Amino acid sequence: MNAAAYSLDSQVGYLMRKANQRHLAIFSAYMPEMTPRHFAALARLNERGPLSQNDLGRQIAMDAATAKVMVDKLAENGLVKRSSDPADRRRRLIGLTPAGQARFAASVQAAHTITAETLSPLTADEAAHLTTLLAKLAGPETTA
Amino acid sequence: MNAAAYSLDSQVGYLMRKANQRHLAIFSAYMPEMTPRHFAALARLNERGPLSQNDLGRQIAMDAATAKVMVDKLAENGLVKRSSDPADRRRRLIGLTPAGQARFAASVQAAHTITAETLSPLTADEAAHLTTLLAKLAGPETTA
DNA sequence: TCAAATTTGTTCGTATACGAATGAAATACT
DNA sequence: AGTATTTCATTCGTATACGAACAAATTTGA
Numbered sequence: 001m002n003a004a005a006y007s008l009d010s011q012v013g014y015l016m017r018k019a020n021q022r023h024l025a026i027f028s029a030y031m032p033e034m035t036p037r038h039f040a041a042l043a044r045l046n047e048r049g050p051l052s053q054n055d056l057g058r059q060i061a062m063d064a065a066t067a068k069v070m071v072d073k074l075a076e077n078g079l080v081k082r083s084s085d086p087a088d089r090r091r092r093l094i095g096l097t098p099a100g101q102a103r104f105a106a107s108v109q110a111a112h113t114i115t116a117e118t119l120s121p122l123t124a125d126e127a128a129h130l131t132t133l134l135a136k137l138a139g140p141e142t143t144a
Numbered sequence: 145m146n147a148a149a150y151s152l153d154s155q156v157g158y159l160m161r162k163a164n165q166r167h168l169a170i171f172s173a174y175m176p177e178m179t180p181r182h183f184a185a186l187a188r189l190n191e192r193g194p195l196s197q198n199d200l201g202r203q204i205a206m207d208a209a210t211a212k213v214m215v216d217k218l219a220e221n222g223l224v225k226r227s228s229d230p231a232d233r234r235r236r237l238i239g240l241t242p243a244g245q246a247r248f249a250a251s252v253q254a255a256h257t258i259t260a261e262t263l264s265p266l267t268a269d270e271a272a273h274l275t276t277l278l279a280k281l282a283g284p285e286t287t288a
Numbered sequence: 289t290c291a292a293a294t295t296t297g298t299t300c301g302t303a304t305a306c307g308a309a310t311g312a313a314a315t316a317c318t
Numbered sequence: 319a320g321t322a323t324t325t326c327a328t329t330c331g332t333a334t335a336c337g338a339a340c341a342a343a344t345t346t347g348a
Contacts, residue, residue: 006252008187008204009285012262012275013171013180016164018205018282023157035304036157043152054326060152061162066305068328090313090326108150118156121280130277131156136265137274138162141153179334198296208297210335234296234343 023118030110030117037062037070039111042079042096042104050095052085079103167262174254174261181206181214183255186223186240186248194239196229223247 008014027036034042040060045051051059057067071094074080079100085091096104119127152158171180184204189195195203201211215238218224223244229235240248263271 006187006190006255008184008191010275010279011255011259012271012278013164013167013259014184014204015275015278015282016160016167017180019278020157020160020164021205022281022283023160027157036161037304040152040158043150046150047152052326060158061165063306064327065307065329069304088314088326092327111150111155115155115157118281121283122277126277126280127156129273130281131154131159133266133270133274133277134156134159134163135154136270137166137262138159139166139265181334196296207336209299209337212298213334232296232344236297 023114026117027114030114031107034107037066038074039104039107041070041074042100042107043111045080045094045096046101046104050083050093052091053082053094056094074100167258170261171258174258175251178251181210182218183248183251185214185218186244186251187255189224189238189240190245190248194227194237196235197226197238200238218244 024036031039037060041056044056044059048059053067053071054064056071057064062070071080071082075082078097080094081097082092082094085093119130122130168180175183181204185200188200188203192203197211197215198208200215201208206214215224215226219226222241224238225241226236226238229237263274266274
């Protein structure tokens with residue numbers, strides 16, 4: 001491997017960083033009041049119902065410390081509420097409030113637009129293929 | 145668009161975040177002494193020769209403030225040196241030191257391994273296709 | 289030639305992510 | 319039952335990214 005032969009612009013890692021940057025810019029344009037992670041949390045809670053804080057974190061690929069900060073913020077904004085789990089006193093069950101459900105429902109449209117806009121340089125076939133390939137790269141789905 | 149129909153696990157943004165997370169873990173396992181951005185800077189400088197600080201930042205997709213911090217650190221580690229541009233007194237030309245060149249040369253192998261490991265869930269054809277698609281998503285190449 | 293606009297690099301503030309260490313509670317194992 | 323291990327949530331420290339505002343230098347255009 002010759003050092004001169006290394007092409008930064010064709011490395012997956014670099015391309016993912018750039019593609020993700022572009023995506024984040026699109027996201028923030030269409031959904032300025034939330035980050036992708038916040039939206040992911042709402043989506044997951046909407047999909048699966050109340051989860052413990054750590055569980056929620058795992059199911060949207062973030063560690064416990066990060067999840068805590070995020071849940072704090074969502075709770076501040078009234079989108080989520082914590083209740084204690086009678087079966088396990090360590091746990092704090094996180095669930096959507098009505099406001100949280102409403103916010104999620106109101107944002108789904110924008111989320112679809114964001115995905116579409118992000119994928120807009122690709123044909124429909126290419127977009128579908130990319131999604132499939134990324135899913136393989138991303139690893140298992142934490143379906144728990 | 146029904147809210148219930150929204151599938152987080154098939155959104156490009158979410159998949160890219162997860163894929164990137166996995167990639168970062170691999171990177172840090174094979175090249176613990178550097179971040180992907182630091183390596184990108186070395187690669188770019190190796191490829192194109194000395195660049196002004198802001199230019200370097202643009203060519204590896206980071207803003208001026210971030211580039212400054214990174215260049216400071218690379219300079220601390222002796223991988224890069226700043227010289228003033230006689231033609232433009234605002235500019236600080238950033239170039240690889242011999243140590244920087246050596247570090248880059250010594251890391252190229254690991255970089256290839258990182259890319260290969262990141263792409264390991266895919267066949268060779270799939271990997272090539274993914275790279276092509278990501279390049280389209282990432283936008284233009286700042287070839288300047 | 290000279291005023292206006294742009295570019296360069298810097299600093300500051302803010303948001304974000306995560307590893308590691310901790311104490312409390314639950315579970316596993318013997 | 320009782321000890322060891324694991325899990326939950328929290329806190330602290332550290333690294334990172336970027337927008338915005340700024341002064342100095344350069345370029346543009348009248």
